Structures are given as structure tokens and as C-alpha cells.
Amino acid sequence: MTNKELVTKAVTAVFGQRDLSALDLYFDSNYIQHNPALPNGTAALKQVIPTLPEDFKYEVGTVTENEDVVMVHGRFSNWHGKNYIAVDIFKVKDGKLVEHWDVLQEEVKPENTATGNAMFPIS
Template identity: 40%
Template sequence: MSKTTPEQNKALVLKAFDTLFNKRDYDAAERFWSEKYIQHSAHIPPGRNGLFNLIRSLPATLRYEPGVIFAEGDYVMVHGRFSGTGRPTAWIAADVLRVENGVFAEHWDVLQDEATQAESQSGLPMFGTRFPA
């Protein structure tokens, strides 16, 4: 049985992502990720330290912007943009997290390079209301 509500879990994800990706406060971020954190992403080494070490290796210009966020039970999915990674384009991500006892127990993601207006077959941006510059 869940100890937190979907609304609490959404707020947790937004606070945790800002703390780690934007503020880069690793000590504060530890309280959001379980010591037994399971990482399913093909782009991130295992465990909490794998994630934290990946973020440490990225440029200080890294920024995370959240978009649409959904929660049901212990699961949260957030659609967001990772920019300033040192790559030519931003990543658009769908991150899925499982919350257990108020911390992240598990994570999955789907990542895609952000398309420009010229690359977009739909004519619509992948994130937000505008195409990247």
C-alpha cells in the first residue's frame, strides 16, 4: 500500500529533479534516491551513484525543464527537456519513477534528440510551444 499520494509523488519528482539536475546539490539529492535505487536506463550506470556520477560528468550548463507530469499510485511519469548537456541537441525525456517510502526506488526512461522545426514531420515542437533556436 502506498504511503504517499500521487500529488505528493509528483511534487517529489519535481523537487528532486531540480535539486539534482539544476542545483547540483548532491548531498540534498541523496534524500530523494534510495540507497537501493534500481536504474533501468541504458544511458545511466547502475544505482544512485551511477546517476550522480553521470550528472557530475556533464557540463555546468545542464538544465532540466519539466513539462507534463502524471502520477498513479507509486508511479510518476514526467515529460521533460535536458539541455546544456554538451551534445548538439537537447534530449526530450519521458522519465518513469517508482516511489517507495517517499524516495525513488526505480527509474526507466525514453530519450530522444529534440527535433528542429525543419526536422519535425508533424510541424509541432516535441516539448513546450516553441522549437529550439
Template identity: 45%
Template sequence: MPETVPDYVQHNAFIPPAKAGLRGFIADLPDTTRYEPGAIIAEGDLVMVHGRYSGGFDKPLLGIDIFRFEDGLVVEHWDVLQDEVAVQDAVAGNPMFTNPQAGWADRQS
């Protein structure tokens, strides 16, 4: 076990470094900004969450956020973000975002 937990390491190119940078970034988001988690996968010290960010952007953004934990704290973050395409515009006709914890009927909306 390490003697000290490292400060938060941010890999998103638009969020300032360290815990203070993340706190400031979040504080500056519009009050209308919302986050909805979907699928969550954990292995070892990593947790990945597929989620939807909305309300503070031109279009909702979908993302995979990857968090690394150490001693019960988030110490590192990566993400991949993309604009959400409406289901009626999706070639396959399926939504880009679903919540596997919800029932099948809920995922179809």
C-alpha cells in the same frame, strides 16, 4: 510497509547502478547541462515527467522519465530518450516539447 527501502534501481543502460552511480553520473555532466520539466503525470507510486535535457549534448534530448517511489523516496527509474527535432523541421509543424503548465502563447515558442 517494507522494513527497509531498497537502494535505487537504475534501468538506463548508460547510468551506473544504485544511488552512488546516479550521483557520479550527474557530477560528471558538464556545468552547461540543463533540465526543463514539461508534462508531469502521477498515479499510485509512479511519476512520469516529459522533459528536455540540453547544454551537454550535440542536440537537446527529450525524455520521458518514470520514477517509482517508496516511503517518499525514489527507488527506481526508467527513461526513454530521443533527439529533439527543431519545429521548422517537424513534418506536423509542432514542437516536440511543450510545458502544459505554461500558457498557450508560451508553448508556441
């Protein structure tokens, strides 16, 4: 399995299917988190995922890989009442996600943008 396939499988399982066992399967036990709102490790995700509303949805868009770094352009629908577009950046080592950075932006509907262009997906 490529790193791109691994990360896609991991984020789809955790966020798309809310499979908490995927955190132990795909994420390293010493997972390093660079999102300033979350601590290192997966314990916080194990607490947050079950609290998401029933209509929460995660969609994977474009995924790109450069050796041990994988970037996922995705959409989080109804995350704390809002939709967000994110680029999640993962470092992979020995078949596990070992490090994470993200860039998150509230989604703006195309009719409310200066260009009329959608933020997701990338076409």
C-alpha cells in the same frame, strides 16, 4: 507531499540545480535503474552530474502521477552536446524514488519535423 511533488522536487534538485545531496535525500539506497547505460544506485549520477557543461539545463514539463508511479516529460539541454526530450518514469515507495525507467529522444526543431510541431513542452 504527493509523489508527483516529491519526484518534481527530486529531479529539479538533481538535474536543474545539480544538488548531489538530493540523491541521498530523495533516492532510495537500493535505487533500481532500468536505463541500460547506467548501473543501479546513485553513484553513477554522482559522477556524471558534476561533469555536465556550464550551460546544461533541465526543464520539467508535464508531470503525471498514478499512485506510486510518476512520469516526467522533460528537456535536457546540452547533454553531451545535444538536446533531448525524455519521459522519466519513477516508482516511489515510502517517500523515496526506488526505481527508474526512461525513454529518451534527441530533440528535433519544429522546422525540421514533418508537422512543424515542437516536441516540448506539451501544450
